[in-house]
Amino acid sequence: MKHVLSIGVAFFFLVITSSLHAEMTNQVCMATPGWPSDRSDLEADPSLVRGTLNNGMRYVIKENSEPKSRVAMYLLINAGSLNELESQRGVAHFLEHMLFNGSTHFKPGELVKFFQDIGMNFGGDTNAFTSFDQTAYNIILPDGTSENLEKGFLVLSDYARRALLLESEIDRERGVILSEKRSRDSVGYRARVKASEFKYDGTLLATRQPIGLESVIKDADRELLKSFYDTWYRTDNMVVVVVGDVSSEQVKPLLEDAFSPLESPEDAPVCLDFGAVIHAEDKAYYHYDPDLGSTNVSIDSIWNLTRRNDSKAMQREEVIRVANIMMMQRRLNKLQESEGELFSGIGYYSGDMVRKLGYSTLSASVVNGKWQEGLEYLENYLRQVLEYGFQEQEFELVKKELISMLERAVLTADTKPSQKIARSIMRAFVSDRVIMSPQQELDLYSAMLDDLTMTEINAGIRKDWSQGNRLVSVEGSTEIAGNKAEAKILDQYLLAKTKAVTPYKEDIVGEFPYLTIPDVDDSIVKEQHRIESIDAERIIYANNVSLILKPTEFNANTIQLVLDFGSGKLSEPKPGMGMLANDIVNDSGTANLTSTALDELLAGTTVQLNFEVREDSFRLSGSSLTKDSELLFQLLYTLLNDPGFRERSYTIARNQLKEMYDSIANEAEGAKASGVERFFAGGDERVGLPPWEDVEAISLKEIEAWLVPQFAAGGVEVAVVGDFDPERIKELARTYLGGLEKREPISGTSSTLTFPRGQQHVELVNSQIDKSIVVVAWPTDDFWDINRTRRLNVLAGIFRERLRQVVREKLGATYSPVVFSAPSRVYTDYGRLQAEVVVAPGKENEIIKEITTIARELSTKPVPKEELDRVIEPYLTSLRDAVNSNPYWLRSVLANSTRHPEQLEWPASILTDFQGITTGDVESLAKQYLLPDAAATAVIKQAESKNNAQADTGKPAD
Template structure:
């Protein structure tokens, strides 16, 4: 929820014009909170209401030059469907892309692609309980692109035609989406809603609708829902980006001013009144579910518009949640704790209710003990409140987060702003700036005391409930719903002791010896960065950007990564995907102690192993950069690998494997690298049994070895200059002892090979009987040996995706267009693949393979047309433009560029290379690489009935 400041009830940011009404409380349709509030509003935003009742917000933002984001919000969703319409709201978001007044069937995608705009159902449209949102991102703000954006939004609002020819296909797509999303957690959620909000409409309304209604409801009923709810007084258009507000406002009036509702009124569905139900229990068990305890307090949905009191309460809630989460994490980290993870979160259910829930994952076999501890921790906090140390840390962290956002205010993204503005209507909050947040926080600070936090928590625990939920793969002996209620009643009477109030430990890693400066500085003007070299061999790339104010991202890369490991010798690298190096702590400080010592500091620490490096990652604000580098240096040299943390991780492993195996996509994701890397042991997943017996010494040994005895390259990107970064670098990594110029190699470490035999694999999942997935992958090549080839393969993948869409999605029984993708290694020479993956019904795999290979043959015999290549090229160029506007792009690009001419050449020429590819080159690449005899085919099917095999 946002906080805000400005003068309520005024026309903000513009003169009142003849074509729009003044904003006043009491008007029908969407309401802006600041009209009803004692809070001021962001003066940059221009709000308006057309004479027909349609509302809009225009927010100029030049952070991303030329870019414009549009959101069309219709105030109708799942809760507006009648019983016989369940699923219609979602179906309409698919039909919206299948034919409209300006774009006959199929034309919309082609037109958007020509302008580099990718849009589609499930990507740019979403339905929730009380609203439907369409979104489009325009890569440019020229006249033609803006006209396209307005025309698309206009057609979504009142120009859909619902062509008969597309209706059955879209029905099938929605139903298959239902099938593929029908997983244990989703079924639990539907059942939980029925218990939590029994007697209200949400409890009886399936989120995705009812299958038979989607399949068979008459076209006239779909059109009737559209005509009833897609109307001016329920619609808000949000436009954020590099725009002239006055011109956009005039265009908006021209486009939407003549729109009239097609029905006199719309049906009003009663969402039902929230009723208190008291303490109660809910259980749900199904194979594939992790074991989780959830203790939730509920209250009626907040219908007041945000005001000063609500902002104060929101801030207190944030402080309470932060303090509670820190306490829960400390409890979970204790060696004898029966819980592996614990947290508290809040939830909002449109028109229905709000929640605050304690999430607890028990250790296997300790469910009752975990529940007892969770209740004790909650009651202890409620009775004794928070300690002074907990309060001070929560307040420091919260204030630091507000200041961080304020410092980055000038570079907020269009997407973030559009989501914030659109969300304000249902959320009933006043739109504001981060600077206003800070000012308001300062004005409220005297009220945000420890006593106020304690009082707020007491009030939270007086809400309806708790609803105590226990879910898992199988019932837990002695813990059915009745037993849980009895157990809770007993626990509620138990005597409590106050928590310990321990002082925070001082940060112990601020001195690494005498600082050492670099011995060489080189400026790369083409890529606009500076490269430092230290006497110990450490190299540093520093690129100053203003892409995101007050953000600095850092990687510390020890060369080698997977290349230092044998592709044949078994190694548990897979386990690193689950291991958080930070949680293992430092020799002198535990993870909890580090967090406590860093109260008010924005920092981050993570570790991962890539093909060519072991990487420590950090992210901080500019002023916290010194501490961020100290954290990175400390974990590079002094990570503790607390055995208790690995034990906690090990307890979560059964839930991971169980849940992963409940869907075809989960199974494929687990095994795909192993298959395409020809059973390379470095990317082979551990079995559940091997994971649970993995020793702490083995895992610590892998991480330590990956960081040691290798060259170190640091890359720093963001709002920081070389002079600002130097002192922290000199005092941390500049003090390392002399590093080797290279690392020890192993046989085969620098190689990866696509399989040449066993080119058909069948895997099995334990999910729904109607769920299956197919993949086909062709071996290609790497990214940097020939950048021209790599870019050509990118375009070939786009052309294949476009052609498959044109061929029609329903022909193979697939659910979505199989988006082809080109994956070219930046590390292993000659390795890459072009693949396509698609969800199907079991039994449809032969039809898919036949049609897809026929399509591939078509590219070989008929090169892409000028229009196909234009569309493919524009999509790639738009993505490239988006990527280069992020610090993360440069953080990934710069490491190694100084020593790899192909990499540097690719970085400098990528745009020109994309623009230079010809249709004949795409055709030649298809002939060269897309050989069906060399393709790997993977089929993921449901486990046959009566069997229990695992992939």
């Protein structure tokens, strides 16, 4: 169930942005001095405090109280992989890594401990990224005290101009970067790179993937890294963004003190030649790889952009483009509904790449290699729009959606998280765009939408496709015989163009709500009581439906709920039915309305709903603005009473799953999801991906036979949180929940699994990708002793930190080692503490040995108090955020609390219990669970690797 298009207001910042920083289209230069609003007839958000230091560094400060106490600060450098010379390919990303490995005020190895000591989680509260046109570093402070602000600014100022770039650290970090390259490598990634080389040929975009070249990474030294650092890490090419629960008066002098002393070289960097695409005629592209698992057909138009400043006129063009995207996608959704045997996915995209290239793309994933039929549909649908245009009623639906999104942004602005605001500010800066407040956006765009004509709308999409070229691509697992595949693709495209097209016809969709509204009164309430400890209320209706609601102020004007019913995957007659059911129900709409028809009837509302098969229940998760609460309850009522199970949705779900199975068949991650997961469950067929042959054999009738009784009579419990009037929600719940037919009593469900103590397992994959995955796990226990569960989380945190220090920081053998505790909520007495590492082939035994050594030391030696504190403090910071959020109360406390009433007691102890965890607690659990003979080991590796011989048993080397 889509019900609301997944496009937010921020989408306006992601569509076409043609204001370039350079004087010419083909230049990659520094950020333009000043602010975008200096060069525009648009006004910037008045709540932003902006300034420029004497050294040219700019800053933006915004006061925001969500989440409470927290402060998000970012350092943005207006440079990325596009700024690299040929000899520097990969240096921008390498440099991002190096700034964590030594600076003037932080010696190598000190920074992570520094973050942990003040309650920050490395990777969560502090991180960085490198893209084509920017590099950014973020710090999310636990609070806005002057002391912590000073510490945060000290770190960012060291990033900016005080990196040490020690040769010893460069040598160690290159192994981490090569491991990151390996972990992210896939046939899909390689296919995207090849397609970029074709589409963006003639520009740096075709040759500047941020991860870079392995040869450059292997040979990079201090001189090479410093040349990029000194060239582009300039104060006049940076902006510091601070958003959080602080006052600008407090932040501004601290920021100025930290960054004003920084100096940059006097000479500005020379602009680089970005190049230009030259697609003067129709071209075909073909890429065949059987491991991709699916076949994608696309038609593209790509063109060079010219420099423009942000303006009302440009924003009007963007509104037109967004409307066209939404209208085209709406048509394509209907096409997929009617042609489920052909398409497993279809979409329309239009925008810009790094503000230098414009593009429009019509793309579809076709089933069974039917690329010719898919290409004909795409060409005909595109030509139909270009010849006849969109219709007024289509635009009216899209207008409702856009106005609704803009209004929602205004109503929820006061509780928008600081990180999201900070990222939108950075996105605007890099795009040379004026950042406006939600109210400014509503005022501007709603007036434009009311004023737009269909002539302007249709002229917009025609302009995008008037660039004089079509790039026609076929990519994937379909082999086109012979050595002239591109010529065959172009011939098929030209053949499709000979087919006549007619004007688009709209279908009449029906009405909603269409079921009779139940007539109930207060007598339906069987039981009602308050839960004072958590400020919640429980109501039990005569039909056995249970409701629990808790008003909150975490998300302004918003309501969120989950409705759990039945027994979920535990009642699954055949493995794999739940995977199919997820997609079938979500795509089917209701029995009376298709998914697209329901979308149209709900246009302009904020209602969203999603179906999910969970381990022990079926779940409908929904949200809306509070003003749409009744519509949300009506949709829940309709789906429970009149669910849809459409043949076309079943076909699409099967096709999509088949593509997923095919794409991961020769991937290490696929082997982990299937064989390795099942191995750690003792071979139980309910766990892990079942064989495709079993899934393929499942019929729609079998799924209906399983689900229909659950929808009709399965025990129902509903949890609601949000910014609402409790009496109004109780009134709606009485009608739409109390008005349901009598349900089965709610009861807990459980089962058992067996952990493979002491066993080893090897999964061989016929992969092109040169990597292995090592997994070592120990059996623990189930979820329901919450004190034990919390302490196992801390033990996993200590284990993870030690593993990071050894395999990443010391050996440079992996990018991001993973350790987690996974106590089961469903399987009695079952849980596991698990370590996972992606490594180069031949390194499996070495890493297994390191993992088991850490486990042995944890189970036999004392844990230093300072080590425990460095893990506990970030946990506490995260927990303080969590208890002030709707997701925590909804999903961790209230949902399924009829089955598990102990959940309602957990909030009272969550902070004090974590604060009270001792080294003795952790040591006791390590001694109990991290036993050498209890560990199970799995290794996933290439079937034909020169390094396989030494690791075939999965056992550590002697």
